[in-house]
Amino acid sequence: MTPVYMAAGDIPTPHIEYGRLAPVLIVLGAACVGVLVEALAPRAQRYGLQVLVSVVGLVAAFAWTIALGIGDQPHHVAAMGAVGVDGPTLFIQGTILVLALMSMLLIAERRHEDSPFTAQASTVPGSPEERESLVAGLVQTEIYPLVLFAVGGMLIFPAANDLLTMFVALEVMSLPLYLLCGLARRRRLLSQEAAVKYFLLGAFSSAFFLYGTAMLYGFAGSVRLSEIAAAISKQGGDEPLLLAGVALLSVGLLFKMGAAPFQAWKPDVYQGAPTALTALMASCTLVAAVGGVLRVFYVGLETLRWDWRPMMWAVAILTMLVGAIVAITQTDVKRMLAYSSIAHGGFLLTGVIATNKAGLSSTLFYLAAYGFTTVGAFAVITMVRDAGGEAGHLSRWAGLGKRQPLVAGTFAFFLLAFAGIPLTSGFTGKFAVFQAAMAGGAMPLVIVGVVSSAIAAFFYVRVIVLMFFSEPLADGPTVSFSPATATAVAVGAFVTLVLGVIPAPALHLAQSAANQLFVR
């Protein structure tokens, strides 16, 4: 045995807190099991097994998250400082897991043996091979592990305690989503276009993120958020490296959120992607992205807040206005909800700007409330169908309230929640966020927020009027019920109502989660 060999043994084993990382590990483990199922199980059983694995994985991870939350006061860094396990993170992770579970109901939907995803992704749209694969009843069951990979990335993203982990998590969550966007069963060209657009712009924003990370590393000598904060308070905040780094990093993060002026991908992607996946992106990805934004700005750049606040003010105002105003001209339901999601991103940013406990807890509450409502709304969209698939164009929804009062009523309820009408969760969320922003001295922001809410309410109400007060179309869309989707809609509506009528328990939960802020 040579001395060289002995020297090789001196890298100590890293210390990993498996218990605290368990939710992430369970989801990623379930994804790996899904890959094995894909490789080993006979084709006929794969669908059932995959759904089982995914649901069990998500439920188990959620249960573990709750156990972590009620066990001890969670306020630790884990895995050699790579992730933080603390109140806000657990709240965000729990929200992501529940919303992913709801979206999974839509993803796993097989309406008349008809999955929302393409039968065989490799076939050229419109080709005979595509027709054959449809006739043969093939299913692309690889989507389940891919969804789980994405969810795993979403869980790491808001927990990441350094920018490198955050970047890797960003990619883990984005890459499967890029792909899944292109797998719609109907209107495949549109879907593939959405995927390419999302991929290109996403890769671009990742480059921004990386560049910002590199500059912050140059400034602080570390990518760890706490050390960046320490370096800022030590060296002062007017270094060009620091400011350029913060700007580039913010571009990367705000892109993922879909905040203006980086919102361009959102309508196209939300429209082109399979609606079940749009539900996942609109809820879970947004929650994860806002979680990441919160952590970066609350932990890493907190001491620099007087420098980034003006920028974030501008972004928030622009986002709210663009989302609300452009939505008015939309004629496609999914596009309209995409712009509504942009506007909501703006409302969320007002909570971020507050940089205090109230801001954090109200943002957390808003995220949960908005997530449930949006999954429910997209679930309703999957139910209203034409011969060629979902009835996307708004004119097709005319008079739906007279033919299908229950479905149209639920959708109207979701829209009212988006608009922030009292007795819905949207009202409570907005109220909390604006209150926090006001306490943080951001009065103009609140005014812009209220104005853009009013603008947004206009087009939500317009859809409601269209559904209930115009004549039904002769060949109007039908509503196809199925247990899974109906469950998702029901849960979404129930939570939207409960958070609107008796918000105190959920608000209290968010407050206690935000009590200690993020771990450093």
Place this chain on the structure above:
Amino acid sequence: MTAADLVIVLLGVVAVGAGVLVVATRQLVHAALWLVVSFGALAGSYLVLTAEFVAWVQVLIYVGAVVVLLLFGIMLTRAPIGRSEDLDSGNRIVALVVAVATAGVLVTTLVRGFRSAYVPIKDRVGSGSSHTLGGSLFQTWVLPFEALSVLLLAALIGAIVLSRTDIGGAGPEPEEEEPEPRRRPAAPRGTVARRLGTARRRATPDDEDTIVLSRVDEEI
């Protein structure tokens, strides 16, 4: 200025010059080759900075695999010898302005940020060794490292989803019995040449090219 300084400046000039040529050349394959030169010069810079492991891995992965696969893709789709006139975009003036402005901002920032920072290489010999690198990868960065392997797995699955045509291949399940009389057999896996043969056999002359390409793309 020491010899190392001089070498790194020269390598930087080569890297940047080759990078400019990647964008400026009108020949598709030459662009890929200039990219190789740029990557190579970068590897040289790593060597000068005593990061030997990173340097050779740069050659191995970027020069040896990534660009070769890029070339592979170009050659299987279209790789004309000589100039292609359609490589220019109408936005090239705007692109130039944006690129120069970005480069200006970044370079100014970096110069201002690091002007006073100076680390003598001699003190840091061994800081780029495989031992140091392994130590930091498997100690501090173990979680991102493992997450990266998850990312690669996801990418692998994604590539399979996008490219595999034979998932509908005749299997034992009844649902996959021949649905219509003229069903074609699933494309067999095989060589590029065999793919060419398969596609030719299955297609009419008109759509031959597109089918060949779609089949061949999957091999990459």
Place this chain on the structure above:
Amino acid sequence: MSETHVLAEGATLNSFGHDPWWIIGLKALVVFVFLLLTVLITVWAERRIIGRMQLRPGPNRAGPFGILQALFDGIKGALKEDIVPRGVDKVVFFLAPILAAAPAMVSFSVIPWGGVVSIGGHKTPLQLADLPVAVLLPLAMASIGVYGFVLAGWSSMSPYALLGGLRSSAQVISYEIAMGLSFVAVFLFSGTLSTSEIVAAQAHGTAFKVAGMTLHTPSWYAVLLLPSFIIYIFTMMGESGRIPFDLPEGEGELVAGYHTEYSSLKFMMFYLAEYVNMTTLSALCTTLFLGGYRAPWPITWFWSGANSGWWPVLWFLIKIWMFTFFFIWLRAALPRVRYDQLMKLGWKVLIPVSLGWILFVSVVRALRNEHHDVGPIMIVAAIIVVLLLIASFLWERVSASEAQPEEAEAAAEQDPMAGGFPVPPLDAPHYHGVGNGRAPNSAEATRA
């Protein structure tokens, strides 16, 4: 033979970087000349040996035993007309042969061909250069060499050459992965990536205990890490692009593959690259698996000076030539595989087996680092492996016998005289190596 004596002779990383410039220059020159001479001799030896194996004399006119034949062939080849086809990309066309030949030569610079010797009063290791990550250099150079093939194929405006170039790049990249993986176990055991230290690490086996007995593991990694060695041998064949893996230039399908359009000196460069590559791969294998320049054990028993002075060069050359002979022997003995078989072997056999083996090796290593007794674990693992092998063999047999009737049926469907002409079946199950693919009958084939 005392241990200190042997260790003093072996070079380590510290032995490098002290040479005067003329020794470095001399070493570089020697490496270059050695490689050129080896190519000449290998070409001659190959023709003689293959001749013998095919019961014919081989070249025997030029010089004693025809030994000058390769030299004359080389001169003739270089003096031939240099044809540059019309429409080629001239720069790349010229660059490609250089890109193929130069990296193969550079790789040799990290190969140790002896211990520390004294040249003109300077103590110097018989090795041009060593790095802490030296083994990565041959891998990196092999991947640069790919450019030679792929660019030659592209720039010569010929579909044969293009397909040959693409095939070769795909082949080399695929086999390089498995090759890199086969090195990993060596790195794990030697704890270094430096070639001279890997040779030093193979000087002695490690002691371990099985059931109370103290045993010494063999010192050569070829024995200790047999699976890695076998995988390397396969990948070596794949990397060199020689029979049975000479698909890139399969003359039956692609004329001469990527160098179809090349002539004269440029063609000779490709020729040179192939043979230099062969030598480099043999030398690398010797270094990593066969104890490098160290004398094999029966000799060291009765001759303690076998590893001192210039003698190691002799052992090194003997080991290299064993491999070269092996290459030639295979060429005489084996047919060419099909391209899909090649890829299947690379991706579905060599890489997974490598990964599994690395996993096993690192588990053993980790257990030993924590001072567990690995003897019983190894025995259990060996039994499990044997059982798995038997099970998979039986499974193959069972599934093969199940598949047979289907194949017979498919064969019966084919009409050998479809359309009035004798046609071979276009797609038959055995082309894929399995019996479950449905063979289209020829009626369908003619319809398309």
